[in-house]
């Protein structure tokens with residue numbers, strides 16, 4: 001068992017969705033060391049700068065929340081209390097609010113960094129026992145457009161490929177992503193593959209010349225928001241050249257004729273002009289896709305975080321369906337998950353519109369099934385508030401209390417000034433976190449200290465559907481507790497003792513596995529024990545397969561038989577209109593602001609920001625601006641500029657570079673307030689538009705002005 005040696009465990013990096021394996025050793029007296037786990041199939045021993053330094057985030061406890069704190073009004077400081085005092089009062093307040101305003105007046109805002117067990121108990125509590133669907137997660141800001149895209153095309157939220165497909169592909173279309181910085185270990189595999197096989201083609205679609213784009217054979221530097229115009233035009237070029245797979249379409253997909261009509265409406269030259277690239281580049285991209293034996297698309301926030309994020313996903317997956325390049329080795333769409341357990345959160349249905357095991361909240365049969373399984377209250381048919389809606393509901397009084405777990409919305413949500421209004425107006429705010437560095441802590445009525453990675457047993461699912469067990473190695477500092485335990489104790493205080501009578505997280509996980517029986521994501525063959533024995537497996541992992549084959553390690557690749565999860569088992573090709581619906585540019589706000597990550601920081605820096613080695617790369621926020629846009633405004637390199645929108649402003653250093661397309665600016669998403677007059681909180685500026693179907697915000701397109709300060 002990997003737990004047998006208590007001083008050393010195999011675990012998984014808790015930053016991005018790549019989910020690299022680590023070996024963590026406890027040398028006593030607070031000293032830990034960490035190395036890549038060569039036996040982990042996702043990463044084969046490799047780690048990026050963030051993963052290599054992950055152990056420092058638990059070794060340095062200087063910022064850790066050590067005991068519960070509470071206050072009776074916001075003018076008072078938070079004061080130390082016992083766990084019982086904090087949870088008793090919170091249960092009393094929740095009960096009183098629910099009695100007076102109904103269950104939809106409370107909600108949980110959680111995180112793609114929560115474990116599967118944490119997600120499971122919170123989801124069960126709010127939907128099955130409190131009687132509201134008000135649980136949403138920062139994964140809403142991340143993968144929800146991809147989820148809808150997969151469901152509408154493949155019939156299920158299901159990543160068809162695995163990482164081993166990388167070495168079997170020969171054309172990569174990387175769009176709206178900078179994996180060289182944000183998913184480094186996946187990118188190392190692409191780089192190594194290209195080095196060994198120089199014929200391999202990499203196409204990168206990005207308004208910035210990122211490190212990933214600088215390695216591309218073809219960099220399509222499009223104007224933000226024109227992604228669908230581009231992918232539709234590539235589709236047209238594939239059709240014009242008869243580079244489509246008619247046999248696959250006839251046998252396994254619906255919707256081609258409508259798709260063809262749609263993409264033929266715009267000429268390639270017209271599309272090229274809209275995107276700000278050349279027709280030749282579009283034809284070349286189509287050729288690279290056609291000539292590939294293995295064609296993988298990879299995408300992340302540049303596609304998902306958009307007011308037309310679902311359409312961008314549909315038009316991209318269309319390219320696989322019209323060429324039949326899916327379900328075979330080295331072929332398929334591959335959404336790169338941002339967070340380490342965003343996929344696990346979806347598995348348990350931990351979002352406002354979902355139920356466990358990818359069941360659909362709007363399906364009455366699914367609601368009844370889950371209600372019978374949990375034995376709780378009737379599950380409401382009203383979808384809960386999504387991430388941005390929750391803070392709007394707090395601001396206008398529809399919601400009164402919010403419980404925030406493992407996320408820092410005061411830096412990460414769009415339009416922070418509106419988020420702040422929501423938190424200020426809330427009657428009761430609970431913040432459950434590991435660190436006092438979270439900007440959201442200061443808005444809390446109760447702060448609950450949580451255990452961190454390596455301080456609790458938990459399970460994560462990474463980008464390739466790979467489920468890994470993360471064992472506890474060290475004790476949490478002070479009185480900090482396992483998040484699952486905190487929620488279970490609270491549920492008991494709310495009067496739901498019987499349904500939350502878990503002795504440990506293994507029992508929670510076992511219940512989650514049972515809830516998946518008979519679904520497309522059946523993992524009924526799994527348990528903590530199996531995960532410890534096998535190290536990791538890929539879902540689905542049904543019990544009958546596990547019994548039949550002792551060596552079974554799950555399902556590497558989906559749709560190898562071209563049978564999709566739709567009702568008629570055929571994939572659906574979508575005709576997608578290409579108009580962007582983002583905020584309009586104006587004379588006052590003529591530039592497009594796009595946002596993203598930098599190499600060595602993670603989210604709002606509560607963890608990476610305290611690791612010295614990671615601050616050496618880029619330590620200050622900045623705005624990238626094109627030389628022509630800078631010259632027009634009299635902006636010089638490193639000058640402090642003011643970036644303005646109708647929502648708010650930021651003041652930061654200008655970085656003048658031809659790496660960004662003219663008319664576009666870029667700011668990293670991570671930073672909060674820096675000094676009194678200099679602050680780079682990007683989400684002061686971003687807008688609150690969301691995709692109508694995925695409810696994912698339009699982070700990558702805000703109308704701004706940039707002027708010398």
Ligand code: SF4
Nearest residue numbers: 013015016020048051
């Ligand atoms: Fe961690 Fe992601 Fe880096 Fe792997 S690639 S070490 S999971 S941050």
